[in-house]
Amino acid sequence: MIPVLILSATILAAAAGAVWLARPVHAALLLALTLALNAVLYLVLGAHFVGLVQFMVYVGAVAVLIVFSLMITRTTDEVAEVAGRRGRFLLGLICALPVMAVLSAMRMGAGPVSIGPSPSGPSLKETGQTLFTSHAPAVLAVAVLLTAVMIGAALLAREDKPEPGKPE
Amino acid sequence: MKGMALIEGPWWSLELLPRLPQRMVEGILSLLGLPDGLVHFTGLLVAAGTVTGVFLGLFALLSLIERKVLARIQNRIGPNRAGWFGILQPVADGIKMLTKEDIVPAKAEWFLHLLAPVMIVLPSILALSVIPIGREWTPVSLELGLLLFFAVGALTELSVFIAGWASGSKFPMLGALRAIAQMVSYELPLILSALGVVMVTGSLSLPDIVRHQGDWHLGFIPAWNLFTPWGLVGGIVFFIAAIAEANRCPFDLPEGESEIVAGHMTEYSGFKYALFFIGEYLGLFAISSLGVTLFLGGWQAPLPWLGFIPSWCWFFGKLALVIFLFLWIRGTYPRVRIDQLMRFAWFCLIPIALLTLPAAALWHYTGRGWLGWLVSLPLFFVPWLILTMVFNKRLAGTRRTYRFAES
Numbered sequence: 001m002i003p004v005l006i007l008s009a010t011i012l013a014a015a016a017g018a019v020w021l022a023r024p025v026h027a028a029l030l031l032a033l034t035l036a037l038n039a040v041l042y043l044v045l046g047a048h049f050v051g052l053v054q055f056m057v058y059v060g061a062v063a064v065l066i067v068f069s070l071m072i073t074r075t076t077d078e079v080a081e082v083a084g085r086r087g088r089f090l091l092g093l094i095c096a097l098p099v100m101a102v103l104s105a106m107r108m109g110a111g112p113v114s115i116g117p118s119p120s121g122p123s124l125k126e127t128g129q130t131l132f133t134s135h136a137p138a139v140l141a142v143a144v145l146l147t148a149v150m151i152g153a154a155l156l157a158r159e160d161k162p163e164p165g166k167p168e
Numbered sequence: 169m170k171g172m173a174l175i176e177g178p179w180w181s182l183e184l185l186p187r188l189p190q191r192m193v194e195g196i197l198s199l200l201g202l203p204d205g206l207v208h209f210t211g212l213l214v215a216a217g218t219v220t221g222v223f224l225g226l227f228a229l230l231s232l233i234e235r236k237v238l239a240r241i242q243n244r245i246g247p248n249r250a251g252w253f254g255i256l257q258p259v260a261d262g263i264k265m266l267t268k269e270d271i272v273p274a275k276a277e278w279f280l281h282l283l284a285p286v287m288i289v290l291p292s293i294l295a296l297s298v299i300p301i302g303r304e305w306t307p308v309s310l311e312l313g314l315l316l317f318f319a320v321g322a323l324t325e326l327s328v329f330i331a332g333w334a335s336g337s338k339f340p341m342l343g344a345l346r347a348i349a350q351m352v353s354y355e356l357p358l359i360l361s362a363l364g365v366v367m368v369t370g371s372l373s374l375p376d377i378v379r380h381q382g383d384w385h386l387g388f389i390p391a392w393n394l395f396t397p398w399g400l401v402g403g404i405v406f407f408i409a410a411i412a413e414a415n416r417c418p419f420d421l422p423e424g425e426s427e428i429v430a431g432h433m434t435e436y437s438g439f440k441y442a443l444f445f446i447g448e449y450l451g452l453f454a455i456s457s458l459g460v461t462l463f464l465g466g467w468q469a470p471l472p473w474l475g476f477i478p479s480w481c482w483f484f485g486k487l488a489l490v491i492f493l494f495l496w497i498r499g500t501y502p503r504v505r506i507d508q509l510m511r512f513a514w515f516c517l518i519p520i521a522l523l524t525l526p527a528a529a530l531w532h533y534t535g536r537g538w539l540g541w542l543v544s545l546p547l548f549f550v551p552w553l554i555l556t557m558v559f560n561k562r563l564a565g566t567r568r569t570y571r572f573a574e575s
Contacts, residue, residue, distance in 0.1 A: 025333055029280075029326075030237070032326060035377075039319075048310075048311070048312055049312060049315070051314045052312055052319045053269055053315070053319075053574075055319040055322060056318060056319040056322060059319075059323070059326065060319065060321065060322030060325070060355075060504075061322075062323065063326065064325045064326065064329070064348060064352065067326070067329045067348075068329075068345075068348055068349075068352075071329070071332075071333070071341065071344065071345050071348075072345065077189040092456075104497065123311070124311055124312065124372060
């Protein structure tokens with residue numbers, strides 16, 4: 001119980017930092033920290049598979065993608081300008097409130113749950129079987145989506161052929 | 169005396185030697201009557217210390233052996249002044265690194281600049297903790313060990329980015345850019361080639377994967393994954409991708425001295441630089457250990473009648489062999505260009521790594537015998553032929569142009 005509470009507080013602090021810090025690289029690194037701590041939270045709660053996959057996908061892929069795009073672009077000035085704009089706090093609140101309302105409504109509907117590591121989580125085999133039988137359509141939909149993204153990325157990244165007669 | 173149940177086997181057993189420190193501490197603490205939880209926790213700390221200590225010792229040894237082997241390949245003598253055969257060279261290097269001035273550039277962010285070298289050592293040690301070193305010794309035996317190995321690898325990429333960005337300089341940034349692009353690209357063939365092993369074993373637990381390779385064909389050929397059609401191809405792909413993941417020559421572009429000084433490590437000096445060095449070598453140990461575990465049978469003996477030698481000796485022997493291959497390749501091949509590196513990953517390694525998956529399935533459904541070899545041969549040979557033909561056609565007759573260097 002106590003580790004979970006400490007972790008949750010740290011996650012919230014890191015997330016707040018990710019939103020508030022003006023420099024994009026700091027925000028991105030704190031976002032990575034938030035995602036990594038989330039993975040640790042899953043591990044502490046006994047959901048080992050979800051925790052490791054969260055780490056692999058969100059820290060290994062999403063955060064790296066974000067910092068990589070920060071490296072090859074130069075966004076510092078624009079972002080600082082946006083961050084200095086007045087009324088952004090209000091705007092953020094307006095955007096965040098509906099999400100929070102939906103999440104709270106879901107939480108209210110779920111009934112009371114006890115916080116703490118579950119005695120025995122589902123084994124890897126059970127997780128896999130559930131994923132590829134009852135949730136197979138969702139998995140397939142994600143696969144199709146990712147394939148489309150891959151093809152799109154390959155098309156975008158394709159080198160333009162030099163026009164005939166023109167020097168490169 | 170309830171804690172004494174933690175100890176099994178005689179203390180002089182060679183098989184249990186790597187666990188001796190942990191068992192000694194646990195035994196002493198339980199004799200003192202401490203609670204079981206505390207005893208277990210302290211034992212785990214000692215085990216972690218043992219793994220770290222052993223591999224740091226191996227790192228010191230390797231830093232000397234590497235220089236000796238490279239010198240031999242290049243017809244030199246190599247370090248021979250510090251101690252007999254230069255055996256004290258690692259100590260001298262360590263003292264030099266510790267006493268050097270620690271420089272933080274004026275434009276660097278000091279906290280992130282400090283964080284990066286600390287962070288880069290972590291994933292390798294974490295990854296080494298799930299490797300089954302001996303029959304009786306896996307530091308942390310997890311059901312999802314392989315997943316953990318690849319998950320913590322993400323930290324390396326982030327710390328390389330932090331190092332490159334926090335230095336506040338051009339060369340580290342370019343080096344980090346290269347390093348991350350390379351790591352992301354070569355992680356794919358690495359994971360894909362490991363997937364075949366997971367499919368056939370039906371487990372992500374590394375001790376299970378090793379136990380699964382414990383059989384013998386015809387009574388003397390070990391049933392290692394390397395000696396299967398998909399395992400042979402997957403093992404080669406894994407090895408090549410591992411060279412790139414460990415930033416070793418010929419894929420050491422992120423730190424190519426002649427191009428971008430030392431990449432993301434350019435602005436580091438003293439012990440922070442040494443930490444990068446240690447992190448790199450521990451990463452090399454980690455990825456080689458995983459290769460040994462997945463394809464070379466881990467701690468299994470290579471011949472049935474050699475089982476009397478402690479299993480961890482076999483593990484370290486195979487590890488030494490793989491690391492020697494790394495050194496040999498470093499001494500032999502020149503560095504590739506960045507576009508060659510990327511093209512090689514995406515057009516060659518990834519398709520072949522993908523092919524190991526159907527090959528593993530075919531091998532499984534044809535009874536895991538010679539029929540699988542027969543079916544797998546065309547499966548690998550035809551795409552390889554097509555890839556070669558396409559590459560030869562594309563490369564033939566094109567003049568190499570330097571787009572950004574000229575004009």
